[in-house]
Amino acid sequence: MKKVLFVINTLGQAGAEKALLELMKHFSPDEYEVSLYVLLGQGELIHDLPRYVKVLNKDYSDASVLSGKGKKILKQRVFRRLFQKGALLKNFPGILCALAGGLRRKKLGIDKLLWRVMSDSAWYPDEHYDLAVAYIEGGAAYYVHDHVRADKKMTFLHVDYRQAGYTRQLDQDCYIDYDKIFTVSSEVSRSFLSVYPECKGKTEVFHNLIDQEEIRRKAMLPGGFSDIYDGFRILTVGRLTSQKAYEIAVDAMYKVKNAGVRARWYVLGEGELRNSLQAQIDGLGLQDDFILLGTAANPYPYYRQCDLYVHATRFEGKSLAIQEAKTLGCAVLVSNCSGNREQVTDGVDGAMCALSAEAVSQKIIDLLSDNEKRHQYGERAAVSRINNDVDIRKVFELQSEKG
Known part of the structure; x- marks a missing residue:
């Protein structure tokens, strides 16, 4: 029986987390003893784990990391960890250097400064594993490397390594020591290798795993939009963070409304920008036109019922939401940025535009006025098949190699 450990930062409703659950399903309990450690010990997807996965966390909260209650719990956990095992003191010089570098680059993520502290203050396993997998960048990568x-x-x-604000200084060059580095898209790979060129020989693309048949099944379950509305429905799924550029989407909706188009834009997701986005929505008088729905345990009926799926973001790794929208035959509009470019062929199985309120609004108006084009995009997207077998073999090939 081979022992495998997966480590991830949190286990909330997000693309990487859902893709991890899909990957775990391919490890047969007859051959593998699979364990999971969630670095910050929080997230609602803990209830969706395969039953044979052993959770190593002793103190775990299933509160969403994006809900009000969950964010409070998470902040308390992070604060407590600052003072455990001397992790903050140990990493303080590095934090100051990284802080100075981030200020110079005008790209600073406080969470990235603290990932090393969260890693060093965590519980460490005594077990020796045949394979250890850091399933996301930041804390999980540091933890597997160091502990x-x-x-x-x-x-x-x-994620796009450079766009997300990671640096070799933050990483302390940990990636050099990994046996294999998987990126979710070719653009993520290029971004990473521009910083770590010496890792080229062990870096490969491994696409996010999704179960298309299960997504289609869940889309037919009860749920979806509950308001009575007979205009066009626009949908976006994603966390309310700066990366997702929702402030541009709100301005675009204002232009769509002023153009006389009867449409509502719905967002499934939570995040730290909810209050500021709601203030922007209220200030533009869009309370009935741009609606923050929060999260949904089953988002797929919303995809099935919408007229247009829009994913206008600043950067992506490879968006699981776009894959899900295409699987369900949505007409998809994406911004022209890293990650999105690999998922939609403009004018074939979706549309692409610049990330500006003017460009997004004009493309939405064009697509909502052309039922035939939207139908064609959706049909072409829906017939695409995702073959996970090739990527899955890459994982098992590595763990079967002799050390």
Whole structure:
């Protein structure tokens, strides 16, 4: 029986987390003893784990990391961890250097400064593993590198490395020591290798895993929009963060409304920008036109019922939401940015535009006025098949290699 450990930062309703659950399903309990450690010990997807996965966290909260209650719990956890095992004191010089560098680059993520502290203040396993997998960048990657003993170690990158604000200084060059580095798209790979060119020989693309048949099944379950509305429905799914550029979407909706188009834009997701976005919505008088729905345990009926799916973001790794929208035959509009470019062929199975309120609004108006084009985009997207087998073999090939 081979022992495999997966590590992830949190386990909330997000793309990387859902893709991890899909990957775990391919590890047969007859051959593998699979364990999971969630670095910050929080997230509602804990209830969706395969039953044979052993959770190593002793103190775990299933509160969403994006809900009001969940954010409060998470802040308390992070604060307590600052003072455990001397992690803050140990990393303080590095934090100051990274802070200075971030200020110079005008790109600073406080969470990224603290990932090393969260890693060093965590519980460490005594077990020796055949394979240890850091399934996301940041804390999980540092933890597996520094605190896990394993014959083989692999890590996954889900974001545009440079755009997200990571640096070799923050990482302390940990990626050099990994046996395999998987990126979710070619653009993520190029971004990473521009910083770590010496890792080229062990870096490969590994696409997010999704179960298309299960998504289609869940889309037919009860749920979806509950308001009575007979205009066009626009949908976006994603966390309310700066990366997702929702302030541009709100301005675009204002232009769509002023153009006389009967449409509502709905957003499934939570995040730290909810209050500021709601203030922007209220200030523009869009309370009935741009609606923050929060999260949904089953988002797929919303996809099925919408007229247009819009994903206008600043950058992506590879958006699971776009994959889900295409699987369900949505007409998709994306911004022209890293990650999105690999998922939609403009004018074939979706549309693409610049990330500006003017460009997004004009493309929405054009698409909502052309039922035939939207139908064609949706049909072409729906017939695409995602073959996970090739990527899955990459994981098992590494763990079967001799050390």
